[in-house]
Amino acid sequence: IGVPKTLLRLSSNDRYAVVEMAMRRSGEIAELTHIANPTIGLITNVGTAHIGRLGSVEAIAEAKCELLAEMSSNSIAILNYDNRRLMETAAKFWSGETFTYGLQGGDLQGKLIDSQTINVAGVDLPLPLPGLHNASNYLAALAVFKVIHAQSISTKNLFQPLINNLSIELPEGRAKRYNLDNDIVILDETYNAGLESMIAALNLLVETPGKRHVAVLGTMKELGDKSVLFHQQVGNVVRDLKIDGLFILADFEEAQAMAIGAAGLQFIEVENISSNDVHQKLATHLQEFLQPGDRVLFKASHSVELNKVVEIVINK
Structure with a gap:
């Protein structure tokens, strides 16, 4: 019920909404996509979480890519270039506009300077959270930011204000x-x-x-x-x-x-x-x-x- 609750909290004053979709079995992401009707679909990773319920990494990838299969053809897919399983599976479900990010390649590529810093488009940015995995997640957020403002400002100028470290709030037990x-x-x-x-x-x-x-x-x-x-x-x-x-x-x-x-x-x-x-x-x-x-x-x-x-x- 998390997705409907998030959507019901939106008002006419909101320009953007970030809606997280979780699943424990196939078909759930498809249903949530019908409810949310996203204009941007971001998939950050395909791993082994819930493999006991879905049976294989392949099935997990396909369940996550239900987002791509069910969202509007004029939406934009943002995908983690570094995750080969994700990229291969996404190609089976999506032929529309795609923007990729990663530390190894992609349309938006970052270079990890150290556990606290990432370089993107020539700009050294402090990581909101340390570590390689958090650098990848930060790149995902930057990719969304870039897609939203793609036509209005250069990548370097877009990220320049982020040199001042971001403050984040996380629930207990997370980082x-x-x-x-x-x-x-x-x-x-x-x-x-x-x-x-x-x-x-x-x-x-x-x-x-x-x-x-x-x-x-x-x-x-x-x-x-x-x-x-x-x-x-x-x-x-x-x-x-x-x-x-x-x-x-x-x-x-x-x-x-x-x-x-x-x-x-x-x-x-x-x-x-x-x-x-x-x-x-x-x-x-x-x-x-x-x-x-x-x-x-x-x-x-x-x-x-x-x-x-x-x-x-x-x-x-």
Whole structure:
């Protein structure tokens, strides 16, 4: 019901509306497209989220591209050039006007200078949020901005005012950073998790300067028969990034798979997710482990409620 609620809040004073469309099965994006009738259709990514419900990455791509199949032929599609699966699938559904963006190519191409800065059209812009994945998302927003103002101003002049850093407001559990005593930094990504976002968050963790890097990870939900494999892959990434400590709060098979994937780390602790007061126990164990200068990432699907552990740690 999110799309209708958003549309019903619009008034004659609004010139633009950004309408997010979510789906968990095929046909839902098509229905939402009929309701919203967008003039611009943006697809940022095709990954593995909800693969347990749709069955394959191919099916996920096709479900997302329902937006293109159902929107008006005089609309404009904006697509992530860097996502090959998306580009190949979109071509099957859309032959209308298209504008692409990316870090590897596209009509609007950005170059990541560092984790905090991206160069677009010769202009160095501060990223509203750090990290490679957030740079891609920022490029998507800039692409929409460019399409809307395509005829009225040059790209360089269009982006020049954005040199002054943007301020953004995010819901709890999304890209939240807490600076605690003893130079301990918490990166709170507890709102949700999938394979791609988990890997992106882990890379952001190791890019955050600090004494040690610690990951507190939980179950990624709705992965179906890929669940054990994907959790082991996350463990592999933790190992390859040489994370200094790993705490796991996940369903039994997924926790075991993640621990196996991370085998070789100096510190791995698996919490019993079914035990009483597990969030308090995890917080206590983590607090005993932490040292001044540590950087700590929390990430899991929302139902794991890792946010409870974050609240305990930041309010101790």
